[in-house]
Amino acid sequence: MADFKSKLKGLFFFKEPEKIEKFILKENESRNSSSENKEKDSEEREGRTSRDNNNKESSKKRGVKTPIARIKQVGAKDEEKSEGSDEDDKGSKDISGMTKVSKKLSDNLAYIKEKYTIPVNSDIVIREFNITVKGKTIPTFIVFIDGMTDTKVLDLAILQPLMLLSNMEIKDDDNEVGNIIRDHLLPHNQIQIVTELSDVVDDINFGGCGVFVDGIDKAFTADVKGWKSRSIERPNTEMVIRGPQEGFNEILRTNTGLIRKILKDEDLIAENISVGRRSKTPCSLMYIKDIANESLVNEVRRRLEGIKIDYLFDSGELEQLIEDNPYLAAPQILATERPDRVASMLTEGKVAIVVQGSPFVLVMPTTHIDLFHTPEDSYLRFPYANMLRIIRISAIAMSLLLPGFYIAITTFHQEMIPTDLLFAIEASREKVPFPSLVEILIMEFAFEFIREAGVRIPGPLGSTLGIIGGLILGQAAVAANIVSPILIIIVAVTGIGSFAVPNFSLGYAYRIIKFVYIFLAATAGFLGIAIGLFLQGLWLTSSKSFGIPFMAPIAPVTNGGLTDQILRTPIWKQEKRPDFLNAKNNRKQEHFSRKWVQDDKKK
Amino acid sequence: MKKYKFISFIIAIVLQGTMLTGCYDAREIDDMAYPIALGFDKGESNELRMTLQIAVPVNIAGGEGGGGGDGEKGVTVVTVDTPSIYSGLSMLNTFLSKQINLSHLKAIVFSKEIAMEGVSKYLHAMIRNREFRPNARVIVSRCPAEEFISAVKPKLETNPAKYYELLLSAYKYTGFSTDTQLIGFYHKTESDSIQAVAVLADVSEYESSDEFSIDSSTYKQKGRSYPLEGDFKAGDLPKTGELNIEVMGLAVFNGGKMVGELDGEETTYHLMLEGKFKSMLFTMPDPMDSENFIVLNIMKSRKTKKKVEMHGDKPKLYAKVFLEGDILSIQKGTNYENEKNTPMLEEATEIFIKEGVIKYLDKSINVFGTDTNGFGKQYKSKFLTWNDWEQFDWLTKYKQSNYEIDIDVNIRRPGLITKTVPEVIGN
Structure with a gap:
């Protein structure tokens, strides 16, 4: 009974918790070590003696001995012990110098x-x-x-x-x-x-x-x-139906080799530049000597050499370190997984950077129109390629503007809707408790959730996401009168449109800007969208990618640069390289590249 | 510091954008009621009796993702006596929960009574407001507009708006009405070179087919012994069924005032002269045997040529109408497909149409005295300055016009029978 009592007591009465010392990462410790890292380089140059003094000073100042320094000393002593015989203290001091x-x-x-x-x-x-x-x-x-x-x-x-x-x-x-x-x-x-x-x-x-x-x-x-390393596989993000199916892998030399394999040109230069003070990540700066503009190559080299960071892991980081305007929504450097794409851009006079450890090669300078192209465009016959381009551009426009348009039309410009559709929308919205802005935001966010989760979800659970996404968010949301069915179509078309953006980074950019247009449309209807388009136009036209206007050759218009920009002419008409690239050699094929046609006529 | 400046600039823009506009004009679709027809009658307790036919989308589109709608329940009709259009809308919103938005109005119905008095004051009010669609159709109802609108109960479609749209563009293949969009109608009432017409409509008078009579048909005035299909005005057609309204013929306006009516056949000729004619099924007596009919599918082949010349003080109107036709039926069994007979048929058709056009033009000049066919528009180009044209006073001069009409008909296709053989009767 007494036992039970004391147990009850233990349950209900306060007991001082036992003191357990847990590991806590103290702030000053880590700061010291980081500053120690900085000092290390200079110390190495100054020599061991001065370093010992420094250590004493710093230990006096901060009162904490740095772990790194200690380990070093231990290591040094170890080696002295193992080497032993002919080494004295003086010799060991010389080593670090x-x-x-x-x-x-x-x-x-x-x-x-x-x-x-x-x-x-x-x-x-x-x-x-x-x-x-x-x-x-x-x-x-x-x-x-x-x-x-x-x-x-x-x-x-x-x-x-x-x-x-x-x-x-x-x-x-x-x-x-x-x-x-x-x-x-x-x-x-x-x-x-x-x-x-x-x-x-x-x-x-x-x-x-x-x-x-x-x-x-x-x-x-x-x-x-x-x-x-990974073997050479199909490029996952840039699939084509017609064209080579090789993609880069993580090995620098494999990647440069893939490019060289396509170009087979002794004028193709692959300069070695290492980036990262500690990682010394090898990068290869590639260009074709007698095509690429020298000042462009120099600028790229200058930016590469001017990067002061400790570690560089991926070309994605490098892109952010050398791009012109980090605040611009659209990417100003093209990252591609396809050797053939890099090769074809090099022949136009562009410059590529291959980074060890990254299957994405950076190509610069890039214009906005380049981001709309796929490598397939030049492999397909030109009518097909043009159809694809028109479809792609309208899909991109949809992904950017459709939700905004829907909001603008349904809240400001009802007269634009065909009467039948108006009644259908009104009937379906009748029981929805939210304004269309909230409604569309709910659905857009839901879709973005699915998208993000779809990337992160472990493989075996993939089908679960389809069920949740398709059934619950689509059908059930409508059945529960949270959104109207028409809105599902809008969000779906927007989503599909954004998948049609060939450049993944640009897809991100437009996904973000899409929300801006939704809000603009909700505040001022078409006027808001028009203002948005105007501002976006200003923003893009004023930016540059490695000295080249981002919207070239549309704004500013350049001479004869439209053979392969928005639409594509037949390949034998693409005689010149884009003018804005100022390549050393502007002509890429003879005036009559289909020489045999002329020969036919002579007979 | 520069960064903060930029960020605060962005914030300022966003705040101003939202605060100052405050979604000022934003209205959700389902917060508004959309009338599809608007009727005007003489009011009894006030200046104007206004009837609105308002769509009920839940019944039209079915709501709840399907279910199908009901055409009759798709609308609700409300009537109010009011001093003016807009005061009427305010009065209506005292009991209609949703704000009235006129941007999907399909038909504007004036009763004949109010049209005779003049519709200009209402037109001005409507044109000034951006909510009125310029392509709403103007209708003159021979019965009170309230009665007409209440009688509109579409059976073939759930959406009454679609009913109006389709019904009022049927002129493209019947030739019995015309395209009277609000904006065109308004311009014509204000114009000094062309005058307005509006579609004539009415509620059927017959409950069952036993009551049919052709007394009100216009065939006797045209000297026929039987009515052809075009010899009726809206409301007079011997017809019965669930669809109670009829749209046939035109109301002729002089300025904003209605001055007369045209029956179906005259409407066809009006379309031909004005140039809006597209195609129609055309019945005429067989030239060889007036007891039997020939039916042609008449189409416009080229634009109507119009010309005006002044002979002294009197204008002379020239018009040449180009038509082509397909044979649909030859009741008698005469072989009109034959090379020799086809020109005969063509000539007979030309004469028949010409007679009709002359009768119509005669009525237009001498009875109504209104140039609804656009001869004045043609003649306007002959004047150097606007003042000259204004002083010329075409609309008055038109009343003394002479005319010369030419019709050109080509029979193109005989249909699937290429040679008509008379029936063979065995003994």
């Missing part, structure tokens, strides 16, 4: 170990061994990152020759160890001799293998990349 490859193998090893925080970092592999050159045994080590390298290639092309071939007699008078190794002992196709330690580290970070040999102040890096 090193920038060039040292003649002493142990220095290099220590540097690498400190740099990669070994043994904390588990996927960095250092393999030490000896090689024999001209009878001399030389200690050597290679370093690479497990998982990023192809171990087979590493074994066959680096380790095996160094360890086995070096024992064979080398018929060469050259006694320089470095040269012998390069010329005879490393039968790999991409060997670079580097003297800067940072270059070696960059290469290792990008799936290379560093080879250090005792006694020479050079290191070798071999390209033994072997990371797993």
